[in-house]
Amino acid sequence: LVCAGSDDGNVRVYKRGTLRAEKDEYSLVQQFACHEKVNDLRITTDGKVLALKTRRNRVPSGLDIIDLEHAGQSVVEGGSRASRGKFLHAVDGFDGGCSLHQVPMVGEHPLTTGFSAMLFDFRRSDPCVLDVPVTDEGTGMVLWPLRAGRFPQVFCGLAPESSSLAGPQGLISMVDFRYAAALVPAIHLPGPVDDFRFLDGSIYAICSDMNTRPSPLTLHRYSPAAGRAEYLCTVVESCTGRRPEWDIKVLGIHPGGFAVAFGDELAVGTVARPPEWTA
Numbered sequence: 001l002v003c004a005g006s007d008d009g010n011v012r013v014y015k016r017g018t019l020r021a022e023k024d025e026y027s028l029v030q031q032f033a034c035h036e037k038v039n040d041l042r043i044t045t046d047g048k049v050l051a052l053k054t055r056r057n058r059v060p061s062g063l064d065i066i067d068l069e070h071a072g073q074s075v076v077e078g079g080s081r082a083s084r085g086k087f088l089h090a091v092d093g094f095d096g097g098c099s100l101h102q103v104p105m106v107g108e109h110p111l112t113t114g115f116s117a118m119l120f121d122f123r124r125s126d127p128c129v130l131d132v133p134v135t136d137e138g139t140g141m142v143l144w145p146l147r148a149g150r151f152p153q154v155f156c157g158l159a160p161e162s163s164s165l166a167g168p169q170g171l172i173s174m175v176d177f178r179y180a181a182a183l184v185p186a187i188h189l190p191g192p193v194d195d196f197r198f199l200d201g202s203i204y205a206i207c208s209d210m211n212t213r214p215s216p217l218t219l220h221r222y223s224p225a226a227g228r229a230e231y232l233c234t235v236v237e238s239c240t241g242r243r244p245e246w247d248i249k250v251l252g253i254h255p256g257g258f259a260v261a262f263g264d265e266l267a268v269g270t271v272a273r274p275p276e277w278t279a
Contacts, residue, residue: 005038046100060087094151104154115143117175132180149198152177194249
């Protein structure tokens with residue numbers, strides 16, 4: 001299955017090899033109305049879709065839980081008791097598959113604007129299991145993005161609220177939900193981090209600096225064993241001259257290669273395996 005959310009407030013489900021399509025083609029099999037823009041989504045191993053919604057200017061709205069088998073929906077409102085009064089900004093799934101009983105998300109306190117890494121079990125009537133503060137009021141930092149590694153670890157990108165406040169390095173901290181009282185010291189990347197992913201024990205990150213001209217988009221790999229980040233390649237030589245809404249960049253990573261979406265463009269490539277990998 002492939003699920004896609006869109007600005008028209010719908011989640012569409014596509015399946016390959018249906019009676020109406022050729023063997024290698026996808027066709028639309030289901031559609032669900034979420035009534036607000038769908039900013040992100042995940043398919044779970046439980047046959048559900050988690051659709052994160054936003055209002056205008058990316059103001060977080062809430063989460064729709066869509067049951068693909070029974071074509072039903074339930075809603076977790078942002079700022080409600082179910083989210084401990086916090087607004088939900090991001091959703092991900094742990095390495096090995098997203099499960100309804102282990103859903104990491106980003107929460108923002110509506111008064112202090114502090115950000116937390118949160119763990120949800122949506123089988124429970126009170127779904128929030130853990131709420132770990134990551135940024136405090138007045139620090140000028142936001143948690144973006146959040147990427148899950150192997151359970152119970154999640155990685156938190158620490159970015160300044162304004163690009164003009166960005167430093168020369170990118171920062172990523174790790175939260176281990178078993179020890180929810182403290183953050184692991186930050187991982188340092190060579191430049192501000194636009195997006196990153198966890199794969200086979202390493203972190204792959206794309207970095208750029210919109211305060212420099214030209215601004216290349218580069219791919220780096222951080223290996224905990226080596227304790228440092230290594231440069232892999234330049235994805236694109238310059239990201240300048242684009243509209244502000246094009247500043248969002250998304251990385252996808254797989255043992256066979258990577259894909260980076262920026263603006264209305266898509267770049268794909270391959271990377272060498274780390275030395276510790278075996279065939």
